[in-house]
Structure formats: structure tokens, C-alpha cells
Amino acid sequence: MAQKDGGITLTGNITDSLNGKPLEYATITLFTPASNKPVNGTVSDKSGNFSLTDVAEGKYRIVVEFIGYKPFSIKEITVAKGGIIT
Numbered sequence: 001m002a003q004k005d006g007g008i009t010l011t012g013n014i015t016d017s018l019n020g021k022p023l024e025y026a027t028i029t030l031f032t033p034a035s036n037k038p039v040n041g042t043v044s045d046k047s048g049n050f051s052l053t054d055v056a057e058g059k060y061r062i063v064v065e066f067i068g069y070k071p072f073s074i075k076e077i078t079v080a081k082g083g084i085i086t
Helices: none
Strands: 002-004 007-013 027-031 038-043 049-055 058-065 072-080 083-085
Touching (some): 027 049
Antiparallel strands (some): 027 058
């Protein structure tokens, strides 16, 4: 996580839980829990890294999807300038 003038940047890495290999082109979507409306999204790079930029403080749900895998969801995170509280 990093903070910029326009908002907060969430970063992470997507890997296969069995073999540890990075998942390229996994879809990462940030939702508001109240409306289930996507507010931000991106795809992972060849190393499995992703970055969601200009995220406002608040509560969110993150969903990671990749062909052939079940969606992975973090049901509620709180994004604040001091860090993420899960």
C-alpha cells in the first residue's frame, strides 16, 4: 500500500496456492460492500503483481478471478491513510 496525492494505492501479488507460480492476467476488482458496485479494477502482470490506484478511504471487498480457478474474495477491508485494516 502507498499513498499519493490523488488517493491511496493498493498493491499485491497473485499466485497459485498449490505451486506458488504467479498468475498473469488475473482480474482484481474492488467493490463497495453496500452496493456491490465495482469502483476500481486491474489485471496482474506477468509476475502476478497488481496495483489499484486512486483508492479513497473506506470499506471495500476485493475479488480476484482467473480462468480455471474459483474466485477468491476478501470480504471486507478498511482502507485508511495509515494502512489497511482487514
